[in-house]
Amino acid sequence: MERNHMxxxxxxxxxxxxxxxxxxxxxAAQLDxxxxxxxxxxxxxxxxxxNAIIHGYEYGDGIIRIEATIEGNVIEIIVEDFGKGILNLExxxxxxxxxxxxxxxxxxxFTVMETFMDDLKVETNESHGTRIIMTKRIENLPNKER
Amino acid sequence: xxxxxxxxxxxxxxxxxGELDHHSAESTRKKIDKAIIEKGSxxxxxxxxxxxxxxxxxxxxxMGRYKNISQxxxxxxxxxxxxxxxRILKMSGxxxxxxxxxxxxxALKNI
Ligand SMILES: Nc1ncnc2c1ncn2[C@@H]1O[C@H](COP(=O)(O)OP(=O)(O)OP(=O)(O)O)[C@@H](O)[C@H]1O
Ligand SMILES: [Mg+2]
Numbered sequence: 001m002e003r004n005h006m007x008x009x010x011x012x013x014x015x016x017x018x019x020x021x022x023x024x025x026x027x028a029a030q031l032d033x034x035x036x037x038x039x040x041x042x043x044x045x046x047x048x049x050x051n052a053i054i055h056g057y058e059y060g061d062g063i064i065r066i067e068a069t070i071e072g073n074v075i076e077i078i079v080e081d082f083g084k085g086i087l088n089l090e091x092x093x094x095x096x097x098x099x100x101x102x103x104x105x106x107x108x109x110f111t112v113m114e115t116f117m118d119d120l121k122v123e124t125n126e127s128h129g130t131r132i133i134m135t136k137r138i139e140n141l142p143n144k145e146r
Numbered sequence: 147x148x149x150x151x152x153x154x155x156x157x158x159x160x161x162x163x164g165e166l167d168h169h170s171a172e173s174t175r176k177k178i179d180k181a182i183i184e185k186g187s188x189x190x191x192x193x194x195x196x197x198x199x200x201x202x203x204x205x206x207x208x209m210g211r212y213k214n215i216s217q218x219x220x221x222x223x224x225x226x227x228x229x230x231x232x233r234i235l236k237m238s239g240x241x242x243x244x245x246x247x248x249x250x251x252x253a254l255k256n257i
Contacts (some may be wrong), residue, residue, distance in 0.1 A: 014169035018199075039199070039230055046201040050168040104175070104206040108238055112202055115237060 001031060004070040012057040012064050012081070015052075020066060021045040027068050028075050031138040040116035041075070041136060048079035048132040054100065056083030056130055073138050082129040089124055094140040149174055151181050157257060158187035159250070165199035171207045189257050190215055193225040193250065200231050203246060205238045212244055221245075223253045 007028050010016045021042040028041050045066070052064045062082040065080045086092045092099075098107035114120045124130040147170035148163040158181055168175065182190065194200070205252060214224045226232055235241055239254040247253040 010147075014167075017167050018165055036229065042199060043201050043234065046167055046199075050201065050203060054168065104173050104210040105172075106202050106205045106209055106238060108202040108205055108234075112234065112237065 001070055001072060004030065006068050008066045009063055011061045012053045013061065014053055016064075017046055017049050018054070020049050020064070024066060024068055024077060027070075028054065028138075030070060031073060032140070033077060033138045037138055039138070041077070043136055044113045044116045044136075045077065045079065047112050048134070051109055051132075052081035052083065054105075054112065055086075056081035058084065072116045073140055074135055076133065079132045079134075080129065084129055085126040085128055086124040087126060088120070089122060093122070098108070111132065124138075147174060149177055151177070153185045154187040155252065156186075157254070158182055158185060158190045158191065159193065161193040161196065163196040166197055166204040166207070167199065167201050167230065168203040171203040175207055175210065181215075182215075188215075188218070188220040189222070190220065191223045191225065191250070191253050191257065194227055194231045195228050199227060200234060202234070202238070204231075205234065205240060207242060208244065221257055223247060223257060225250055225253055233241075243256050 008020065008023055010020060024045050025038050025042050025071065029037065049064060062081060062083055067078045069076045091097055093110045095111045096107040098105040113134060117136045119135045121133040148159045150160050150173055160178055192208060208224065215222045222244060224244060224246045226235060226246045
């Protein structure tokens with residue numbers, strides 16, 4: 001597929017979680033993904049956006065930026081906040097680690113992103129913010145189930 | 147997110163419909179917890195069959211209700227068997243501690 005690109009910026013309000021994952025899913029639909037592949041992408045976006053809202057901007061609203069690029073049969077999605085950053089990234093990425101157990105978080109967000117996407121990279125800077133870079137290859141099998 | 151609740155003896159049956167994310171989890175949690183107190187429910191069944199989306203906020207919601215209810219020696223079951231929910235349920239390890247049934251009848255019999 002010919003290279004394509006999109007960018008979306010919105011305020012870190014929880015109402016925007018569903019809006020943002022629907023936008024990215026609609027963009028990803030160009031690659032003709034299965035329902036399962038689309039559901040994986042939506043879930044990974046939702047994890048990254050929710051993290052930006054509840055952890056990155058825990059004390060107020062900020063801007064969340066999503067960029068997505070399609071190249072060949074691969075989609076790369078970047079979810080970025082300009083909030084507090086992650087102090088201990090290694091610990092943060094461990095399954096079941098959460099800094100907010102009181103908010104009924106389970107510490108599964110990064111594990112979900114890793115499992116549902118093909119590749120996950122995290123760039124973070126204390127008090128500058130966090131960038132989540134995820135890619136997924138959409139298999140183009142001739143008779144795939146839809 | 148659409149929520150319907152009914153009480154069967156001491157069981158609160160909650161049917162969730164639509165998308166369960168961080169935004170919808172907060173109001174859902176409040177409604178369920180209020181109903182548990184008002185009805186004095188001992189056990190709870192969460193029907194996840196009609197969900198079209200669930201992320202880790204849903205795992206947190208189920209886990210939180212499970213903790214509260216088991217502290218009072220109650221049980222929490224989930225009804226599942228849905229492509230949008232099953233993968234994340236398995237991944238979270240929740241199914242190792244919570245009983246899941248494909249149908250309401252069997253859940254009601256076993257509670
Ligand atoms: N954008 C972010 N900015 C600052 N801290 C973050 C960000 N994303 C994640 N973190 C930190 O990493 C930890 C782990 O994140 P992860 O998404 O795996 O779990 P969680 O959000 O705590 O729980 P869950 O996603 O299951 O609801 C968080 O508890 C938080 O401390
Ligand atoms: Mg998270």
